Amino acid sequence: MASSQTLTRYVARRILLLLVALVAVSLVIFLAIRVLPGDVAVVMAGTDASPAQVSALRAQLGLDEPLWRQYVAWIGGVLQGDFGTALVSGQSVAAIVADRASITFPLILAGLMIALALGVPLGCAAAVTTRKRARGIYQAVSIVGGAVPALWAGLLLIMLFGRGTGLVGVFPTQGFPQNGWHSFGAAMLSLVLPAVTVGIVVGASMMRYTRSSLIEVASSDVIAMAMACGMTRTSAMIRVGLRLALPQLVSVIGLTFAEMITGVMVIENLFALPGIGTGLVTDIGNRDLVAVQSELLMLAALFLLIGIVVDVLHKVLDPRLGEDHD
Amino acid sequence: MALECEGLSIDIGGTSVVRDVSLSVGDGERVGLIGSSGSGKSMIVRSVMGLLPPTAHVSGSVRLHGNELAGLDDASMSLLRGSAIGMVFQNPQNALNPVLTVAQQIELPLRLHYDLSGGERRARVLRMLGKVGLPESFADRSVMALSGGQQQRVGIATALVTSPRMIIADEPTTALDATTQRQIVDLLRELVDELGASMLFITHDFAVLSRATTRCYVLHEGRIVESGSTDGILDHPRTTYAKTLVEAAKALSLHVEEGNGDE
Amino acid sequence: MTNRSRSVYARKRSPWRSIGIVMRSVWARGTGKFSLIVLAIWLVVSLVSLFWTPHSLWATDGYHVWSSPSRAHWLGTDGTGADIASWLMAGAGVDLLIAVLTVVVALAIGLLLTACMVARSTVLSRGSVVLIDALISIPTILVALMLAVPFGASVGVIVAACGLSYGLNMARVCRPQALRVANSSFVESARHSGVGAWRVFMRHVVPNIRSVMMVQLSLSAGTAVLAEAGLTYLGVGVPSGVPSWGHSLATSAKFITVYPLTVVWIGGCVTIAVIALNLLGDALRDASDPLTNPALRQVDYGA
Numbered sequence: 041m042a043s044s045q046t047l048t049r050y051v052a053r054r055i056l057l058l059l060v061a062l063v064a065v066s067l068v069i070f071l072a073i074r075v076l077p078g079d080v081a082v083v084m085a086g087t088d089a090s091p092a093q094v095s096a097l098r099a100q101l102g103l104d105e106p107l108w109r110q111y112v113a114w115i116g117g118v119l120q121g122d123f124g125t126a127l128v129s130g131q132s133v134a135a136i137v138a139d140r141a142s143i144t145f146p147l148i149l150a151g152l153m154i155a156l157a158l159g160v161p162l163g164c165a166a167a168v169t170t171r172k173r174a175r176g177i178y179q180a181v182s183i184v185g186g187a188v189p190a191l192w193a194g195l196l197l198i199m200l201f202g203r204g205t206g207l208v209g210v211f212p213t214q215g216f217p218q219n220g221w222h223s224f225g226a227a228m229l230s231l232v233l234p235a236v237t238v239g240i241v242v243g244a245s246m247m248r249y250t251r252s253s254l255i256e257v258a259s260s261d262v263i264a265m266a267m268a269c270g271m272t273r274t275s276a277m278i279r280v281g282l283r284l285a286l287p288q289l290v291s292v293i294g295l296t297f298a299e300m301i302t303g304v305m306v307i308e309n310l311f312a313l314p315g316i317g318t319g320l321v322t323d324i325g326n327r328d329l330v331a332v333q334s335e336l337l338m339l340a341a342l343f344l345l346i347g348i349v350v351d352v353l354h355k356v357l358d359p360r361l362g363e364d365h366d
Numbered sequence: 367m368a369l370e371c372e373g374l375s376i377d378i379g380g381t382s383v384v385r386d387v388s389l390s391v392g393d394g395e396r397v398g399l400i401g402s403s404g405s406g407k408s409m410i411v412r413s414v415m416g417l418l419p420p421t422a423h424v425s426g427s428v429r430l431h432g433n434e435l436a437g438l439d440d441a442s443m444s445l446l447r448g449s450a451i452g453m454v455f456q457n458p459q460n461a462l463n464p465v466l467t468v469a470q471q472i473e474l475p476l477r478l479h480y481d482l483s484g485g486e487r488r489a490r491v492l493r494m495l496g497k498v499g500l501p502e503s504f505a506d507r508s509v510m511a512l513s514g515g516q517q518q519r520v521g522i523a524t525a526l527v528t529s530p531r532m533i534i535a536d537e538p539t540t541a542l543d544a545t546t547q548r549q550i551v552d553l554l555r556e557l558v559d560e561l562g563a564s565m566l567f568i569t570h571d572f573a574v575l576s577r578a579t580t581r582c583y584v585l586h587e588g589r590i591v592e593s594g595s596t597d598g599i600l601d602h603p604r605t606t607y608a609k610t611l612v613e614a615a616k617a618l619s620l621h622v623e624e625g626n627g628d629e
Numbered sequence: 630m631t632n633r634s635r636s637v638y639a640r641k642r643s644p645w646r647s648i649g650i651v652m653r654s655v656w657a658r659g660t661g662k663f664s665l666i667v668l669a670i671w672l673v674v675s676l677v678s679l680f681w682t683p684h685s686l687w688a689t690d691g692y693h694v695w696s697s698p699s700r701a702h703w704l705g706t707d708g709t710g711a712d713i714a715s716w717l718m719a720g721a722g723v724d725l726l727i728a729v730l731t732v733v734v735a736l737a738i739g740l741l742l743t744a745c746m747v748a749r750s751t752v753l754s755r756g757s758v759v760l761i762d763a764l765i766s767i768p769t770i771l772v773a774l775m776l777a778v779p780f781g782a783s784v785g786v787i788v789a790a791c792g793l794s795y796g797l798n799m800a801r802v803c804r805p806q807a808l809r810v811a812n813s814s815f816v817e818s819a820r821h822s823g824v825g826a827w828r829v830f831m832r833h834v835v836p837n838i839r840s841v842m843m844v845q846l847s848l849s850a851g852t853a854v855l856a857e858a859g860l861t862y863l864g865v866g867v868p869s870g871v872p873s874w875g876h877s878l879a880t881s882a883k884f885i886t887v888y889p890l891t892v893v894w895i896g897g898c899v900t901i902a903v904i905a906l907n908l909l910g911d912a913l914r915d916a917s918d919p920l921t922n923p924a925l926r927q928v929d930y931g932a
Contacts, residue, residue, distance in 0.1 A: 054762075061763040072779045170420040187851065187903035189858040191878050192896030199889050261461035264417045268455075269524065270448030270478035272440045273420075283465055294766070302770040306859045310882065321863050324778060332778060339771055347766025359464035359510055 047355060054348045065340045066118075070111050073329050084127065084327050101330065114333070123334035128326050133334045137316065143216055144315035147234055148304055152297070154239025155246050160289075162243075163250025164282065167258065168274050182251065185244025190303035194237040194310045201233060215312045234311045242300050249292040253285040260284070287358040294350030298343055367432070368393050368532050368564035369414070374426035376409050376418070376588075383409050384588045386426070391532070396558060396565045398575040398582030398596055400611060406588040407568045408456075411534050414566075415453055416443035430532060448475035451532045452525030454554070457541040458517035462509040468495070468520050469505040475528045494523040497557060515546035519553070526557055533558055533565040539574055551577045572615030576600055584608045654916035661912035667905035675722035684712035686719055686872060697888040704891050707880045716880070717895060719872035721902075724854050727787055727873075728906070731853035732846050734792025739799030739845070743838065744830050746804055747811035761801050769794040769856055770863075777865035787866050791856050795849035802845055803838040810837040840917045847910030851903040858899060874899045 081098040082089075089097075097103075102110055117124060123133035166178035202213040211233045217226040254277060257263060262284060266276040305317025312318070316339070323331045369391040376384040384406040391397045401407045413424050414435070428435040430450060435443070447453075452475070455461035462471055472494055473487045482490070492502050498519040504512070509520060518538060525533060535554060539547040555578055558565045567578045575582055576596050584592040584599065586607045592599060603609040655661035684702070689709045696706045704713040745757035773790035780786055810816060816833050824832075835842075854874065860866030861875025862882075869876070878899065881892040 057759060057763055065767070069775055072775050075779055183904055183907060184900065187855075187900045187907060189855050189878060189896060189899055189903075191858055191862050191875075191882065192892070192899065195878075195882055195885060195892050195896065198885060199892065259419070261455050261457065262463050264412070265453075265455055265461040265521075265524075266463065266474070267417055267444065268415055268447050268453040269475040270444055272444040274440075275444075280463055284463075298766050298768040301768045302856065302859045305770060306862055309863060317863075320774065321865070324774065325864065329778070336771065336775060340767055343766045343768060343771070344763065347762070350766075351762070359508065 047352070050355060051348075051352055054351065058344050058348060061344055062337075062341055065344075066115060066337055067111070069333050069336045069340070070114065073333050074107060074110075084329055086327070118334065118337065123338070124330040126323070126331040127328045128323075128331075133331050136319065136331065137335060137338060140314060140316045140319045142221065143231075143313050144304065144308065144317065147231055147238065147308070147313070147315060148297075148300065150231060150235035151238025151242060151300070151304070152293075154235060155242035155296075156293075158239060158243035159246025160250050160282075163247040164254060164278055166247065166251040167254035167281075168277050178247075178251070182244055182248045185240065186248060188241060188244070190237065190241045190306045191310060193241050194234070194307050197233050197237055198310075213311060216314055230311070230313070234307045234313060237307050238300065238303055241303050242296055245296055245299075246293070249296075250285070250289060253288040253292070254281050256288075257281045257284045287354045290353045290357060291350055294346060297346055297350075301339075301343075367391070367429070368395070369566060370427075370429040371410070371414070372427040372429075374410065374413065374424070374428065376406070376413055377423040378409070378419070379421060382588065384413075387585070387588070387590055389583050389590065389593075391564045391566050393531075394559075394562055394564055395581065396555065396567060396579045398567045398569065398579035399585055400569055400572060400575050400582055401585035402570050402611070405570075405585045407570075407585050408536055410585075411453070411536050411566065411568055415447060415451065415534065416440060445479075448530070449479040449528050450530055451534060452528065452530040454518070454521050454525045454533070454535040454538045456537040458521040459514060459541065462517055462520060464508075464510050466509055467506050468500075468509055468512070471509050471520055472523045472527055475524065479528060490527060491523075494527050497526075498523045498553060514542050515550065518542060518546075518550050522550070522554060522557065526561065529561055529563075531561075531563050533563050535565060535567045535578075537568050537570070539569070540571075547574060548577070554578065570611075572596075572600055572612050576615075584611070651913065651916045655909070655912045658912050658915070660908045661916070664905040664909040664912060667901060668909065671721055671725060671902055671905075674718055675725045678715075678718040678722050682712075682715035682718050684715045686711065686715055688712070695884070695887045698891065704894060705884070705888055707884075713877065713880065713884075713891065713895075716872045717874070717877045717898065720874045720877050721898075723784070723867060723871060723873045724857055724902070727784060727791075727857050727867075728850040728853050730784075730788040731791045731795065732850050734788055735795040735799060735849050736842070736846060738792060738796025739803065739842070740835070742796065742800035743803050743807050743834070744827075746800065747807050747830065747834060749826065757800075758804075761797055765797050765801060767794075770860065773856075773860050773865055782861075782865050782868040784867055784871075787853070787857050787860055790860075791849070791853045795845070795852065799842060799845040799849070803841050806838050806841055807834050810834050840914050843913045843917065844910040847906050847913065851906035851910075854899065854903050854906070874902075 081094050081101065081103050084101075085094045085097050102113060105113070114124070121134065123137070125131070126133055126136055129136065162178065162181065166175065166182065169175050169178065198213045200207055201209065201211050203209045203211060204213070212226075212230045213233060216230050217223040221227050258277060258281060263273075263276050263281055266280040267273060271279065301317070304315075305321065307313075308315040308317040309321065316335070320332070320335050320339075323335065367390050369389075371390070372388045374384060374387045375382065387406075387410060389397070389399070389410075399407050399410065409418065409422075412418050413422070414428055414430075416435070416438070418424065424436070426436065430446065435446070463474075466474075469488070469491045472491045476482055476487050476490060488505075491505060495502055495505060500516060500519050500523075504516070509517060512520065518541075521538070533554075538554060539550050542550060551574055554565070554567075565579075567575065569575050569578075579596050582593065582596045582599060583590050584605070584607065586605075591605050592603070592608050599608055600612055600615070603612045656665060689711050693702070693706050696702060698705045702712050702714065704717065707713055707716075742757050742761060745753045746761075748754050748757075769790050772793055773786055776786045776789055811834055816829055819829050819833060820826075857866055857873060858875040858878050861873055862879045866875050867873040874895070877895045881895045884891045
């Protein structure tokens with residue numbers, strides 16, 4: 041077992057690394073927007089703005105200042121919780137993102153739950169089964185499931201269950217209730233199809249990873265010994281094998297989480313949910329660069345943080361660490 | 367007879383690893399199975415235990431105390447494993463469940479086969495710890511926190527906690543250093559005799575074998591090439607293969623110590 | 630034990646001959662045959678679409694917008710009256726290009742990072758591990774969005790974002806194997822006899838991580854196609870006006886109320902192509918492993 045001291049040191053190192061990475065990412069984002077060909081203010085104000093409007097905007101955004109001043113002003117604000125003000129709506133970026141997150145996070149969470157509920161048992165079954173036919177079917181499910189574009193999965197579900205277009209039209213396919221979570225039932229209902237779509241797409245890869253990490257431990261003597269103590273192969277695989285594969289699975293879930301976000305953004309768009317993904321794409325379309333730079337930074341920070349949590353969990357869960365790892 | 371194999375053959379992925387092996391272990395007898403690595407000895411004990419991967423194809427007959435095991439499904443086999451047959455593994459570091467404590471590991475067969483209260487199980491585990499020479503304070507340590515020799519003592523305690531009448535030891539000393547090897551072999555022999563159980567002891571090392579068993583089979587490329595009393599084969603090996611194994615064993619201090627004392 | 634059997638690669642004499650054996654062995658497997666056939670059709674369709682499509686991509690038929698499939702328009706027409714089947718064909722070429730370019734970029738980045746990780750210099754090896762750990766959790770789409778802000782939607786953005794992400798991933802997956810080889814005795818002795826670091830890497834390390842790499846790369850190609858669809862739909866992938874499967878899928882999304890089956894055909898095409906790429910990875914791995922493919926062993930020991 042990794043001692044608590046080495047663990048603390050590891051966490052400290054990772055957090056230090058996180059800060060370095062954040063500075064680097066913020067610089068990349070900042071420069072990506074500033075090196076935009078042409079005048080940022082002109083781009084943001086749009087083609088039909090008068091020169092007076094452009095220069096007003098330039099002054100308002102502090103674009104006359106040298107680059108490093110602008111960067112320091114931005115980061116200084118971020119450190120105090122001020123992520124800037126969106127140009128289009130005039131609201132603070134933090135408030136807008138919080139609003140959008142109230143749709144995206146429940147969607148991701150529900151999608152992840154569905155993915156786990158589908159992927160882990162199916163992966164176990166695929167690893168445990170001894171029947172050739174069953175193995176072939178599980179294999180086919182995971183291969184096909186892993187190759188389906190999120191957009192297509194969503195479209196197919198709309199075709200099957202979407203209200204108005206579907207064969208069994210029961211679920212709404214467009215938008216989120218006007219007053220958000222205040223109409224709880226409607227809000228839940230509008231997340232059903234999107235969450236199932238995310239769950240199916242992610243569940244397929246979860247299934248594949250569960251199966252392969254279980255098969256990896258299946259030949260270990262720990263399983264043989266659990267069987268020698270009186271377990272059946274199936275129960276040894278599930279009761280002992282799954283626990284042994286857990287560190288591996290946690291890492292994989294973390295990586296899946298990062299990949300999942302593409303699907304989530306696509307699905308938010310498809311189902312017209314005003315979440316973080318839809319919002320970010322809209323802001324980019326509106327050339328609302330103040331909002332875009334802070335939103336990108338927040339997302340990058342979120343994923344770097346998830347990366348740390350996953351790696352630390354992996355270390356905590358792995359009882360053999362330090363003995364035969366790297 | 368405690369254990370009888372007749373015409374046992376094993377195929378894995380189209381490769382024949384064990385061919386027409388017949389062997390027997392009498393009640394209360396300690397019998398050895400010796401061969402170099404890859405000779406198929408581990409496959410034999412794993413097929414007796416029902417631990418081979420599902421892709422393996424086994425034919426022939428295996429009888430435990432007169433009851434046929436060949437053809438039993440995994441569920442029926444699991445009722446025997448850990449109650450009628452106990453098994454000690456080669457490398458405890460790879461076989462003990464790393465997430466368990468010593469007590470949790472040892473009591474696993476009890477949990478799976480008997481309906482005991484927590485207190486009864488605990489008492490049984492502590493008694494077992496005493497028998498294998500580990501202090502009671504080890505009970506709540508992680509199995510990973512122990513040395514190799516201590517881990518193998520936990521492995522032995524786990525195999526014997528339900529007092530099975532048949533013990534299978536699959537190279538229980540290979541992963542250990544020479545001094546610990548002897549301690550473990552002596553401990554195993556002592557406990558098996560005390561229990562009145564039978565033992566099938568697998569090794570590639572004659573020096574260890576002579577200490578642990580009275581009779582043995584020599585396995586070469588999946589077939590039994592020689593059998594007889596351990597001391598007899600050690601003194602007069604008939605086949606060239608047995609001779610090589612004996613030569614190798616004589617180079618080891620364990621045997622020399624028993625024979626001449628010095629050198 | 631593994632090392633001994635793997636080091637067989639290091640003594641390989643004729644790369645072309647073993648590629649031939651590997652491909653034949655891929656063909657001998659059911660899944661391998663399926664993926665090779667699909668990939669061949671994909672390639673042929675892409676090449677044909679450069680010279681001929683059933684209708685010109687730009688021939689818009691104002692009288693027949695959103696029309697159902699007919700003999701003239703196999704999959705119907707879109708909102709401008711353009712032929713959906715023609716766009717799907719042309720999209721095959723663009724997606725093939727994206728998949729190939731992504732593999733090249735991912736391979737370059739992955740090899741570079743792997744080389745750094747097994748380098749003697751601690752700064753390089755530690756630094757690259759730290760870099761990978763830090764960057765691996767940034768999703769592909771975030772990189773694509775960052776790039777799309779200054780450069781706009783383009784094929785280059787997709788390739789750069791996917792290549793970077795998958796290259797990082799490949800380096801991370803290859804690391805244990807690469808380290809094992811780099812620390813092995815035969816590499817040690819090669820170094821002592823004065824063989825340069827880069828040569829040691831290309832001669833000894835790369836052949837040993839080749840099968841892991843091939844699986845990763847073919848998975849990357851499949852994921853790149855999926856990423857293209859997602860990014861294009863979001864407006865940060867292939868620019869509008871350029872055919873791609875993402876474009877076709879996005880079109881079919883609007884088609885859902887007109888003729889839903891078009892959705893099924895287009896998505897089905899993309900899915901089958903991605904399945905073929907993923908299966909190719911598995912088949913290549915099995916076929917290129919001397920432990921499971923006896924034909925390869927003869928080449929390696931022969932001569």
